[in-house]
Amino acid sequence: MLNFLWVIMMAGGILYASFHGTMGEVTEAFIDSSTEAVNLCIFMLGVIGVWNGMMEIAVKSGLMEKIALVMYPFIHWLFPDIPRGHRANEYIAANMAANILGLGWAATPAGLKAMRELKTLEEERRGERAEEGRASDMMCAFLVLNISSLQLIPINMIAYRSQYGSVEPAAIVLPSICATAISTLAGILFIKGMEIMRKRRRSRR
Numbered sequence: 118m119l120n121f122l123w124v125i126m127m128a129g130g131i132l133y134a135s136f137h138g139t140m141g142e143v144t145e146a147f148i149d150s151s152t153e154a155v156n157l158c159i160f161m162l163g164v165i166g167v168w169n170g171m172m173e174i175a176v177k178s179g180l181m182e183k184i185a186l187v188m189y190p191f192i193h194w195l196f197p198d199i200p201r202g203h204r205a206n207e208y209i210a211a212n213m214a215a216n217i218l219g220l221g222w223a224a225t226p227a228g229l230k231a232m233r234e235l236k237t238l239e240e241e242r243r244g245e246r247a248e249e250g251r252a253s254d255m256m257c258a259f260l261v262l263n264i265s266s267l268q269l270i271p272i273n274m275i276a277y278r279s280q281y282g283s284v285e286p287a288a289i290v291l292p293s294i295c296a297t298a299i300s301t302l303a304g305i306l307f308i309k310g311m312e313i314m315r316k317r318r319r320s321r322r
Contacts, residue, residue: 157280164276172215172223185210195262195308196255198242205234209259216266219273219293228263232256254315258308265304268297 134143175181185192185207192199192206199205208231215224239253252260271293278286 157277160280161276164272168218168220168272169223172211172220172227176211181211181214182207184214188213195305196258197312198255199235199238203234203238205231205238208234212263213266216263217269219268219271219275221273224263224266228259231259235259254311258311261304261308262301265300266297267301268293 131140131143134140172181175184188210189201189206192209193201196205196209199209208227211227212224212231215221215227235253235256239255269290271289274289274293275286278289
């Protein structure tokens with residue numbers, strides 16, 4: 118769907134320019150944007166490499182396992198069906214830590230691994246009753262938490278603002294903390310609300 122929208126917008130712009138005699142400006146904008154995109158990718162490559170490398174070191178050194186133990190009470194409160202010591206706890210902790218630091222690229226691999234572990238856990242629990250291609254309650258809850266994640270240091274936005282010449286690239290920090298704190302609170306309330314509703318439905322059966 119998104120690809121379709123991009124095609125419509127680009128085609129619309131080209132058609133508009135062809136009827137108004139501004140194809141030269143459109144061509145120049147395409148070239149400038151392409152050059153700018155490559156420069157931005159090169160600039161962000163260093164940032165991504167450093168922070169992804171640090172996250173990988175944290176995982177390999179066992180630091181993320183210790184962080185998972187510290188965060189376990191909170192993780193267990195959100196995901197009470199995940200057993201203590203399960204690998205899903207470590208991956209969820211890594212995902213949450215990366216998101217809090219604003220490292221979406223580092224959070225994605227941990228999030229995918231967490232989803233895989235949650236899927237395996239659901240299959241082990243439900244056995245033959247597990248529905249193929251259907252997300253479990255824990256997977257949906259993790260997705261909500263991941264999307265609404267709190268960010269204390271929005272490194273992505275700071276890097277983008279720095280690249281484009283912002284006088285104060287870090288000025289986005291406080292608004293980002295406020296906005297993501299509200300979204301995270303809303304996500305947690307939604308998760309716990311759905312959990313209460315599920316328990317009530319089960320008790321009525």
